[in-house]
Amino acid sequence: MQALRETLHETWRFYRKTLTLVLTGTREYYLWCLLLLSIMFLGLLFYLPQVYTGLITTNMKDQVVWGLYIANFTYLVGVAAAAVLLVVPAYIYQFGPIKEIVVLGELFAASSIIMALLFVMVDLGRVDRFWHMLPLIGSMNFPNSLLAWDVIVLNIYLVLNLLIPVYLLVKTYYGKEPNRKFIVPLILFSIPMAVAIHTVTAFLYNGLPARPFWNASILAPRFLASAFCSGPAIIIIVFQILREYTFIKLEDRALFKIAELMAYAMFLNLFLLMSEMFKEYYSNTVHIASLKYLYEGLHGKNALVPWIWVGTAMNLIAFVIFLFPAMRKRLSTLNIGCILIIAGVWIEKGPGLVIPGFVPDPLGEIYEYMPNFTELFISFGIWATGLLIFTLLMKVAIPIASGEFSHAKYIEERPASDWQ
């Protein structure tokens, strides 16, 4: 009885403390959260008319039926998959410094998956019928529809990326060693799952013979290569910010190790792009139309051309920066490289992948899609939601990881009256 009361008391204290941690902070913290909340609110203001009037409030049309939302979705799945890049060296090769940040990296992956799922939800015309897609309750077209596959693997990956760090944090809270027999298989399982979410997302496009631009077997490898560029780049930036504003300790060595791995991924990404370009331009069949629209413009329509060339230039410059150890091992140049690759890959595999798939359409019509304010603000709202989720997770996870918020502290602080 005493033990039960003790546990309940500590649980209650844990929730109260968590709430306090989330609700109190520096002035910068409040401003940051307020900023994110106002962007989310603005996004909601644009989302409601979209639900009640219809997707006509966006710039999508029958010619280009997926736009900015699905572009962001694709990109974020890649970012989430990149957590694997942190998990692999930390757990397989027992590389010291990275291990500290794997927990936080996985929470970042979980936040990205939530954003990716939100982007699918806002793109759904009938979000009220979402339950039709659930297995057992609804009528899921499994295994035929790749979208059904994607829903399954994304949710498994989300659960894994929440379960693993939460388990490790709870163990840290109690000052105990994690049960390796339980957690190591899960961690190992999350590695193929990271590959799976991105492969399935690539296959979602890849499996459509109606769209030659996507119907190239190089698509899935390209997705993985570019994910292993942009995801870790975001993580390098995020962890420098965390290092600056919190007491989390993180050596430069860990960042440089990630940067080295990224250099390989960037080379592979450019090589695969070159292979695709060679095949299309040298054979020069009707299938080149979308690629031409993207890189040169087609029949005088060229809305994406400046974007893709800026993106390509960013990717090339970033590769050069990451290629030379002297540059990737200096924080200033490393950060420039990271920002370039984050933006470059977003252009290349976000809008640069989704839109040309629809241009020209199967009957040869060209509709030049550009997102409107509704799509922009809803997208900003979702990014803000993801950042807020990550911020709040960090606000609790970091004190636990640093030992400031722990069971031992609870024993110390416990009032004497509770002890009897």
Add this chain to the structure above:
Amino acid sequence: MRDKLYTRREWIRNLCLTALSGSAISLISSCGKEEVEDFLQKHFLEMTREEKEALITRLEARYLKKYGRKFKVSAQEAIPDTLWGYGLDLSRCIGCRRCVYACVEENNSSRLKPQSQWIRVIRLKKGSLVDLENSEHYYNPDLVPEKDFLYMPVQCQHCENPPCVKVCPVHATWKEPDGLVVVDYNWCIGCRYCIAACPYRGRIFNWAEPNVPSDQWNTSVHYLGNRPRMRNVVDKCTYCIQRVRVGRYPACVEACPTGSRKFGNLLDPQSEIRYVIENKRTFRLKEDLRTEPKFYYFFEA
């Protein structure tokens, strides 16, 4: 000081509670009986005969209330031993688009904002028949036909291997026993994956609530065909399921002034479409994709 804090806290709490109950009441009241019925509606193919009948009564009452017209909603099943096939004579088509507008009227498609059409007629330069990349969609001469061009109407090709059905994540679209590819508008979640998968642009999205003037409704409708649609779902040509299952021609066949459009049962050796396949030089669009369309283009010998 303490009192002041408490009043402020109370005030905030009251404000929150008022806002919460206010939004809850408005949410519940906006969620009327119709919304609840729609939300809980089963997949069409999983309904029993009684459930389908109840659904139809419900829909007819609702359409009467909403559009002020008495609709006759049918859920007639496929006629046995039937596989519908279409023929289109490219040497006769003059590109007048009468089929396009007959289709819009017959099938209750949205007239304006958004304008929704199930048939698209494209103009091609003579000499390059299937060079779709150089097709003209918005040709607008004073008179058709024009000397240097030919015209190709394209609509849902009712493939035997429909890629749209394969990719739908929720089974909201399927191929009927008579070969018609149909959509349950009440089951579609509006993801538009089927539109991405269709090589013929056979599918159209209702980007907003369809807009049809109340005196222009065609009140003879089929559940899987031309009944009034709702916003954010996909619809498509059904070869006029409401007509062909009661022995009539599709509206586009009747509207064509040159007799370019032929229609019939592919399983009936005496049918018009079988005559076309056996006696004319037919081809199907994008045969390399192995979708096996039941839509045959042909030329007069």
